[in-house]
Amino acid sequence: MEERKSFASQLKDVGRRMTPQRKLILSILDETGDHLDADEVFRRARKLNSNLNIATVYRTLGLLKEMDLIEQRYFARDHGVEYYESVNKGxxxxxxxxxxxxxxxxxxxxxxxxxxxxxxxxxxxxxxxxxxxxxxxxxxxxxxxxxxx
Ligand SMILES: [Zn+2]
Ligand SMILES: [Zn+2]
Missing domain, CATH: 3.30.1490.190 (Ferric-uptake regulator, C-terminal dimerisarion domain)
Incomplete structure (x- = not known):
């Protein structure tokens, strides 16, 4: 039988995996409501936590995407640049x-x-x-x- 996690346990999962730096980056995307590339996320995150480095930001963005909390976008105006936005926007x-x-x-x-x-x-x-x-x-x-x- 296929095991399907309840929504509550999925939420708990996400909660457990929510480290402070993941929360920080997620809140930056949530609050701006804008599409930001990794450099811009890094610039903003750095102001709030000076210990962050760009590699951590890249890794965190990848993880948040895996957790379906953010979306990755590409725009025709600049090929290859990845932008991120919160999934809360619908x-x-x-x-x-x-x-x-x-x-x-x-x-x-x-x-x-x-x-x-x-x-x-x-x-x-x-x-x-x-x-x-x-x-x-x-x-x-x-x-x-x-x-x-
Ligand atoms: Zn959008
Ligand atoms: Zn125009």
Whole structure:
């Protein structure tokens, strides 16, 4: 029989694995609500705990990701750079402005609906959806239009 952990014991697990430095890094991502790369997490964490080094930050980010407490993101504007954000923000997608490089979060139940329909149709089970939107934000659209006038 497959052993399935109860939600409470999962929480306890996470609690036990919550060292002060993991808590610190998680709280930085929770509070900012922004997408930070490892260097930026390190810069902020260092202000609060000067004993931290960048290797610890990398290792901790990896662990928090494994524990499903943070998400790793890639954005079209800078290839290969990994960003992190808290999972507490819920499901959303990202629009990258090609003009000012700003990231705008797109909240929509529609991607989930597509997955549900596809699952119902094929029996496939989704573990992850990666949807990447690119274009020009409202500010940059106006600038583009002014330039071409
Ligand atoms: Zn823009
Ligand atoms: Zn986001």
């Amino acid at each position: 499901e959303h997608y990202h629009f990258t402005c090609l003009g000012c490089r700003k990231i705008i979060e797109v909240e929509t139940p529609k991607i989930r609906q597509v997955q549900d329909e596809f699952s119902a149709l094929t029996g496939a089970k989704f573990t992850h959806a990666c949807v990447c939107f690119e274009g020009y934000c409202s500010n940059c659209v106006n600038k583009e239009e002014n330039l071409t006038l």
